[in-house]
Amino acid sequence: MxxxxxxxxxxxxxxxxxxxxxxxxxxxxxxxxxxxxxxxxxxxxxxxxxxxxxxxxxxxxxxxxxxxxxxxxxxxxxxxxxxxxxxxxxxxxxxxxxxxxxxxxxHVPNLPGPQVPEGKTANDNAVVDQWGEATELPDTAKPHWELIEQYDIIDFELGNKITGAGFPVYKGKGAKLQRALVNFFLSEAEKEGYQEIQPPIVINEDSGYGTGQLPDKEGQMYQLVNENLYLIPTAEVPITNLYRNVILKEEDLPVRHVGFTPCFRREAGSWGAHVRGLNRLHQFDKVEIVQIHRPEDSYQALEDMTRYIRTLLEKLELPYRVLNLCAGDLGFTSAQTYDLEVFSAAQKKWLEVSSASNFENYQANRLKLRYKDANNQTQLLHTLNGSALALPRIVAAILENNQTPEGIKIPKVLVPFTGFDIIS
Missing domain, CATH: 1.10.287.40 (Serine-tRNA synthetase, tRNA binding domain)
Incomplete structure (x- = not known):
């Protein structure tokens, strides 16, 4: 706050x-x-x-x-x-x-940072860069929800039977593709210098308030019956809360963590054409990166974090664009956010797969997350996080953009992790 x-x-x-x-x-x-x-x-x-x-x-x-x-x-x-x-x-x-x-x-959101453009809705977000050419597919190309049925790799009906809409079951090569992406993302993060954390996927109320999910997003999280506990919407929450009520030493900075968790979001919405298939789920897997910095270093860290996420998309050979979110479209706790979107050739639209955000000291003030500076003065730190990456729409784009008459080709960088190069 x-x-x-x-x-x-x-x-x-x-x-x-x-x-x-x-x-x-x-x-x-x-x-x-x-x-x-x-x-x-x-x-x-x-x-x-x-x-x-x-x-x-x-x-x-x-x-x-x-x-x-x-x-x-x-x-x-x-x-x-x-x-x-x-x-x-x-x-x-x-x-x-x-x-x-x-x-x-x-109940007061964070203030927008100096580089945040004016605007009220997503239509006002600024495209700051774009990479790759849109994949040319024949008119017979299928959207991913038809491909997964054709190759029997993800089953929405089974998920609906077990739980409800928005909880798919991954099968065979679909499950292996999920696992391969997770291992690839974690491996790349380790090379980049992130320490892996495996946090709880259930948080208490103090953790929700610490990172700003409460009270702003209370209705969007799943709460355990008869328990004052919540299923996490992202690994950012438990990982950042590792440092609640902590005073770090300056030599311990920056803090850089990566974590893989399932994520749960009630606000995934109604089951309509615009949210078909993997486009929007109540449960999904995500690899999250979290950083903690001195205030003077945080905006450079945001640029570095965004650059790193871009390299992942480039290695997956997925065309993407980078958006600088306008003030009206910022998340409640964010001071500045870059969204990264991949282009789905079959759906002919952009799909958000990552958000990288600088919260400045907004979360740190709630968390009482501080450090001792060179003058031995206690100062609030800046927190950042980014999806690196969220899996469902990455999977959707891989399936759609790589479909051929023989099957779905696996990006070369993933083959060592999948053990196969085509889904057929």
Whole structure:
């Protein structure tokens, strides 16, 4: 969440940033937060004064009793009683202001970074680069949902039988292709210097608040019945929460982790033509990269992270483009995001397969994730994450773009991991 000290000192900048994101009632929200904080601080000041007075009077009572000044001592006792009652009232009031302030801050998104373009919807996102030529396929080319049925490699009906729509069953070479992609992505990440983490796929409420899934995306996550636990929407959540309430040493930076997990998202939507097949699922596999940096290094890290994701797509020989998301299309916690989309030749449309984001200190402030700088001062860190990569749409693009009369050719880079070069 945004730092209250920043909002106090930079009200106009905060309002401008929120307005750029098209956040409703930006000015009113910021002023309400600052006013509430002022009330909280005034209450804290008065409480400190009352507690100090109570302590001083309590000390005086013993001295008065020693001096035989019983009437004055009794008066001091009554004053102490009044001060204690007032401190109780102020403590309750302070707690109320703190809860109100935190609730307000939790519902305010991050401010867009300096390189984020203006815009309100996905139509306003800026294409910053494109790689590869669209695969030329004959008119008889099939979309992946027909190919997987033809080659019997993924079964949606079985998944629907076991669980429901959006939970496919991968079979035979379909399952092996999934595993090959995971192993390829993890192998490449290790070469890039990422340390592999295998985190839990269930998180508690504190972890959800730490990375910003709660309260913003509560309705989009699967919650365990009778448990205050959630299935993860991405490995970013448990991996970043490894560092909740941690103060790192400067020499420990940067932190670079990679993790493979299943991911669960309730918001996958209705089962219609635009979400057919693997385009949108409730459960899917993803390899996620997470970085933690000093503030001055984080935007270069975002560029490096995006460059690395691009190399994966190029090795898979998938045409792609890079989008710089406009302010109105940014995720709640992001300061800047690059989306990478692959081109599906059979569907003739772009499919998002990765998002690389810099959260600046928004998550770190919630997590209390800090480091000691060269002057031994405690500073908030910057967190970043990216999909490297999400599997379903990668699989869809591989199947569609590589279909031939003989079968589906496997990208050369994957053959050592699959053990076969064609699905036929």
């Amino acid at each position: 945004l730092q209250i000290s920043f909002l106090r000192e930079n009200q106009e900048k905060a309002i401008e940033g929120l307005q750029k994101r098209h956040f409703p009632e930006a000015e009113k929200t910021v002023k309400t937060i600052v006013d509430t904080d002022q009330q909280r601080r005034s209450t804290q000041t008065e409480l400190d004064q009352v507690l100090a007075s109570s302590k001083s009077v309590s000390k005086k009572i013993g001295q008065l009793m020693k001096e035989g000044k019983k009437e004055e001592a009794e008066a001091a006792k009554q004053e102490t009683s009044s001060l204690k009652e007032r401190s109780k009232q102020l403590s309750e009031q302070l707690k109320q202001y703190e809860e109100e302030l935190n609730n307000l801050l939790y």
